Amino acid sequence: MAETEPRTTDSVTMDKIVSLCRRRGFVFPSSEIYGGLGSAYDYGHYGVLAKNNVKARWLEAMVQERDDIVALDSSIILNPSVWEASGHLEGFSDPLVDCRTCKLRFRADKLEDAQCGRKPSKHPGETKDCDLTEPRQFNLMLSTKLGAVEDTGSTAYLRPETAQGIFVNFKNVLQLARRKPPFGIAQVGKSFRNEITPGNFLFRTREFEQMEMEYFVPPDEADEWYRYWIDQRFNWYTRYGLRENHLRVRPHDPDELSHYSSATSDIEYLFPIGWSELEGIANRGDFGLTQHTNHSATKLEYVDSATGERYTPHVIEPAGGADRALLAFLVDAYDEEIVADRQRTVLRLHPQIAPVKAAVLPLIGRHEQMVATARALYEELRRRHAVEYDDSGAIGRRYRRQDEIGTPFAFTIDEQTLEDDTVTIRDRDSLAQERLPLSSVAGYLDEALERPWKTPKPD
Ligand code: ATP
Numbered sequence: 001m002a003e004t005e006p007r008t009t010d011s012v013t014m015d016k017i018v019s020l021c022r023r024r025g026f027v028f029p030s031s032e033i034y035g036g037l038g039s040a041y042d043y044g045h046y047g048v049l050a051k052n053n054v055k056a057r058w059l060e061a062m063v064q065e066r067d068d069i070v071a072l073d074s075s076i077i078l079n080p081s082v083w084e085a086s087g088h089l090e091g092f093s094d095p096l097v098d099c100r101t102c103k104l105r106f107r108a109d110k111l112e113d114a115q116c117g118r119k120p121s122k123h124p125g126e127t128k129d130c131d132l133t134e135p136r137q138f139n140l141m142l143s144t145k146l147g148a149v150e151d152t153g154s155t156a157y158l159r160p161e162t163a164q165g166i167f168v169n170f171k172n173v174l175q176l177a178r179r180k181p182p183f184g185i186a187q188v189g190k191s192f193r194n195e196i197t198p199g200n201f202l203f204r205t206r207e208f209e210q211m212e213m214e215y216f217v218p219p220d221e222a223d224e225w226y227r228y229w230i231d232q233r234f235n236w237y238t239r240y241g242l243r244e245n246h247l248r249v250r251p252h253d254p255d256e257l258s259h260y261s262s263a264t265s266d267i268e269y270l271f272p273i274g275w276s277e278l279e280g281i282a283n284r285g286d287f288g289l290t291q292h293t294n295h296s297a298t299k300l301e302y303v304d305s306a307t308g309e310r311y312t313p314h315v316i317e318p319a320g321g322a323d324r325a326l327l328a329f330l331v332d333a334y335d336e337e338i339v340a341d342r343q344r345t346v347l348r349l350h351p352q353i354a355p356v357k358a359a360v361l362p363l364i365g366r367h368e369q370m371v372a373t374a375r376a377l378y379e380e381l382r383r384r385h386a387v388e389y390d391d392s393g394a395i396g397r398r399y400r401r402q403d404e405i406g407t408p409f410a411f412t413i414d415e416q417t418l419e420d421d422t423v424t425i426r427d428r429d430s431l432a433q434e435r436l437p438l439s440s441v442a443g444y445l446d447e448a449l450e451r452p453w454k455t456p457k458p459d
Helices: 014-023 045-064 081-086 108-113 163-167 170-175 219-239 287-296 322-333 368-382 395-405 415-420 438-450
Strands: 027-029 041-043 069-072 093-098 105-107 136-139 142-145 155-158 183-192 207-217 247-251 263-271 274-285 314-321 334-339 342-347 358-362 387-389 409-413 422-427 433-437
Touching: 014 027, 014 322, 014 334, 041 045, 045 069, 045 183, 045 207, 045 219, 045 322, 081 163, 081 287, 093 108, 105 108, 163 183, 163 207, 163 287, 170 183, 207 219, 207 322, 219 247, 219 263, 219 274, 219 314, 247 274, 263 322, 274 287, 274 322, 287 314, 314 322, 322 334, 342 395, 358 368, 358 395, 368 387, 368 409, 368 415, 368 438, 395 409, 409 438, 415 422, 422 438, 433 438
Parallel strands: 069 183, 358 387, 358 409
Antiparallel strands: 027 041, 093 105, 093 136, 142 155, 183 207, 207 314, 247 263, 263 274, 274 314, 334 342, 409 422, 422 433
């Protein structure tokens, strides 16, 4: 884990990330032709591919590479009793203050992150005109009405976390399949929160995707598994390229803990906005299962049929966000350098996260034979990987375009290819070029994508 902490991030700013995402079609502001909707975003082609890669790497690490975790995809709208039992109706709230002068509303615990409505250089409460109310609790759940009749009985909620969908399926997954703790259920899916101060691009939005896993353990093993999952999750981020000294683990103070948690640690990343949560790992005790047992009259417990031993498992929960993780990968990858007197912007993404794995480029886009050879190679590679074919414009410009979307490899078909069946391979990070037989390109790419990768960016 990090031994030294840099005091600032590199030259990366959130504005540069937002602008690259827009320019290259990763992420657009939502409903823009109607003036947008604050802090809502739409993912374009490369954004979809990159976020899918983040979720796929998470599922691989959590489900595919393990014997003890299975996947689940539960509903976004659950029976409202679920939220009563879980404590969200009562306790899932942020403290809010209103300013009677500028009529804006702020999170009472985040005033130092907010701007005064009249004087943006000041924080709310800092000028003599500020007139803040006492804090009030504001529930973050988004509600909706089900069916045609609008009465109070039809109120339902869009889930603010995916975890409860897992708890209510405990019996289906663990009891019916006779699984024995320690055992986990993993879920990736959308969650919704009526955030009061959304912002900082993908970092805090009202609609976002979570990657959550509930790990059910014997009560006396809870602490050990809590520590185990902090390490596992920290290592996942470094495995996919985040610089270790831009990551840290921060245990929560007792007064920060959620209503269900006996211990929580955040994995934080040094975003351009400072150290901020990427993922939380919580020791949730038996709160969830006990609450649902009491409210639903269905006993959610583990029973050993051989020995008769029975207990309510405790739960360790690593809960991360796919959008927030993608933002961290983009920030960590963004780099600018001068190459041959020209500025190059490059996303040094881990090849397993990069939206496009390789580009196939005929040197001369109008050369029939080069185009035919390049198309044939492209057809071969696209069967296994997300690759792109591009024959438009000067080759330097095409390389730059691929650099900006983080494509780790480019294969160029030129005159020499037509003579000796070799192609040039260009490495995004080192800019090194070498020649390779055309017939070995597919094997080379398969192997190169599996190799461990470390960013060349300085710590
Ligand atoms: P924060 O303190 O930043 O509001 P949280 O502690 O409320 O986060 P959790 O309830 O632990 O967040 O949710 C788990 C993860 O879901 C977070 O670590 C984050 O990655 C993601 N997440 C939560 N809220 C949002 C949001 N509004 N926008 C994007 N991602 C979010």
